[in-house]
């Protein structure tokens with residue numbers, strides 16, 4: 115989807131530094147990223163490049179992609195699917211509306227793919243959106259990039275002899291989230307409801323919440339077993355054990371944040387106590403990511419505590 119960037123005055127400081135780092139690094143990666151193919155089970159593959167991870171299912175009925183990264187990646191993703199199958203890319207499922215998961219929709223849509231997503235993904239992509247946490251604004255996407263088929267709770271696509279179950283998880287990463295479970299293959303694409311090896315991004319401006327994300331990860335865990343291959347929104351291929359440990363981390367985070375709020379601590383006081391230092395080594399590759407996560411978690415939980 116098309117986007118423009120804007121700087122919010124209030125975010126000058128750490129937010130701006132992190133933003134500049136993230137956007138210049140992302141632009142560089144998008145120019146050079148190669149698509150790495152990880153064959154999983156029953157003809158399902160994971161493509162890892164830049165932007166959200168992509169699930170691919172190829173077969174006689176055509177190719178299905180889950181998520182489309184960025185517009186610049188359409189040619190490289192198409193070339194990577196050609197190495198698996200000579201069939202056209204017939205379907206795209208989006209896990210949520212974010213630009214790093216839907217940016218290729220326009221290109222694949224023009225090439226004939228039919229796009230499927232949660233109803234709120236359609237709503238958000240068809241209207242102007244903002245991501246204040248990343249200083250970004252988005253124009254409505256052109257019709258060809260929008261889902262032609264939407265669902266609210268769940269939907270099922272039967273393709274290439276497999277069942278792809280789409281299940282909505284409410285108010286987690288956003289209010290547009292759907293996980294895609296390839297039942298017979300026992301492979302699940304979680305979208306950004308679960309990212310591997312990093313603190314999550316709770317996009318409160320898009321209807322996400324920390325408590326919703328914990329509930330969503332538990333719902334995903336209930337769909338899995340020890341053999342399930344989990345394609346996270348970002349990061350390396352994962353499994354139920356790692357997902358479980360991420361839930362424990364989020365629950366502890368929610369507990370500490372709620373306790374701080376009920377004790378009347380300000381965000382500054384909460385941050386000064388380095389409240390998740392014991393988790394940073396495992397979940398924050400860069401130091402500022404812990405601060406960003408604590409800040410977002412505090413602001414998010416505060417919204418719900420105030421309503422009580």
Ligand SMILES: [Zn+2]
Nearest residue numbers: 210212287306
């Ligand atoms: Zn996202």
